[in-house]
Amino acid sequence: MDDLNAPPAPLPLDDPARRRFFGKLGAICGSIVGFIVAIPSIVFLLGLRKASQEWRSLGSADLFRVGETKLVSFLDPSPLPWAGVTARTAAWLRREDDGTFIAFSVNCTHLGCPVRWLPGAKLFMCPCHGGVYFGNGAVASGPPPAPLPTYPVRLRDGNVEILTTPLPISGK
């Protein structure tokens, strides 16, 4: 039984140069197959869509009272048809006076958790690790390394518009 399964003894070999050539040829063929499949796959995997920045309308300026900080939601810079609710993004918008608006990111600069505006205290507070920001976005206390980022906002024909921005990554 064992003898039947054992490989046959190798024949005496001749022409080692020819065998080396075929060995190399086989290796090259295999590498070519690997490369032409792997390169497009890897490039596709690493290829990241660069989102364009878009102005999105938040509605009429009359919707916002001076001094009030409101949560606004709008479509993110790169909505995909299958993104569903995740295509939306949010910001804290405050009307400073008649003509000036300021919009803060909802993402804490510590680890990105969503900060909440406390209207009574006029503070932003993060539920994850207790980071606190003053009304102007400056760090008040806790772990955040940087102030809350702001989004560009403009007034157009009585409408408030916000410029979409990539998720702020606070690391360097």
Place this chain on the structure above:
Amino acid sequence: MRGAGMRLWLWFDDLIGCSAALGPVMTHLVPRAKKTRWFYVLGSATLIVFLVQVFTGIALSSAYVAGSGQAYESLRFITQNHLGRILRGIHDIGASAMIILIGLHAIRVYLMGSYKYPRQMNWLTGAGLLLFTILMAFTGQLLRWDQNGFWTAVVAAEQAGKVPVIGRWLARFLLAGDTAGGATLSRFFAAHVFFVPACIFAFLGLHLYLVLHNGISEPPKAGEPVDPRTYRRWYRRLLERDGIPFWPDAGWRDLFFGMLVVIVIVVLAIVIGPAKLGKPPDPTIVQASPRPDWYFLWYFALLTLTPKWSERWVIVLGPLVFGLFLILLPLVAPKGERSPLRRPWSILVVVSIVGVIGYYTHMGFLAPWAPRLDAEPLPAQVVGAAGASVAAGAQLFHDKGCEYCHQIAGYGGIRGPDLTYVGDRLTADEIETRIFSGAANMPSYTKILTPAELKDLLAFLASRRRLTAAMPPP
């Protein structure tokens, strides 16, 4: 009938060579483990639970929709089905079991010094399997794609962003773009069901092959150090003298223990069920308190409780140092004593790691640093009837956010000191100083309180005394 079945098997076995190939594998000799024999079942139990994860994972993936917009609804659909709920439960609790078992297995191998010659590669492939298991646990909790899953992706990107040089690129790579959205979930799904499992199968194959190639380690004996020059010959003699066939003499224990583990997983899955789905993954719902699953809670807690200046180092260097320890261990110490009795520091290492993880897991559940943003205003019986100023101050205590971090009579957060009897400890002037100066984890309220508000708040806080608490004034 039995004769016919046997004949059929012999015909089949002759054609595919099953007994010829697997027979020697199944009956290869292993050392007698005597008192420690039940310690050798942890690795195979991890493998059995991994197979459970593969089966339930395939079943779940037949109904899961890997799209950012629909994954949440498809999971609700799966969970509403009775068997779907149980399958999710098995997969969820199986993930926890895998983490526990692979951890115990690694501890067993480390304490018994089984990573020494000639099994260094067994250890290194095992370290790879540990890393992949952690990646599976992380991507798996994210695929739940409820509010917690969504914010896990964001937090992961922010943490990746703290890696030097390539941080920003890494963060965008994880999110598959500039924001967490449509493309993000597909990426984690591909990692969880194709990429990482493929790595696990490859490393698992190598790991099992190495167990056969090098033989399972014998129980260590103090005073019998490993000498690479003589070990293989010595091990061979040991097997010839006193080895037992792996199957069934030792292997039955692996299947028996594996069965117990799987029964516990299934019973828990039926009784407790899977992790509950949170709110939908809508980035505009800011009423969120993202928390990782229990196996990452300790890391989450560690990041909070380390000093601010060291945080970046802990995020980046922590995993790096642990990874280097796993890689260097068998390369630096490939020979010598294996018994933990002669390597007391190995016990110290295990106790420290388990202690640190246990302590920070406990802190993670307690989350003393997290403000209680759902705290309600203090009820009237706590405030007491001590005048309009005190009542107004109590309302301010809630509205200005004090209560989210400070507790009074059991209401409120525990980030800052308990203020139930602050009036006994501090004068009104001292309280005012603290409110104005703030602290590392408390904002300064200088610009937030009007003089009238400050007066009311101070009146309220100064009235928090044992006396007033015990006997409300008439």
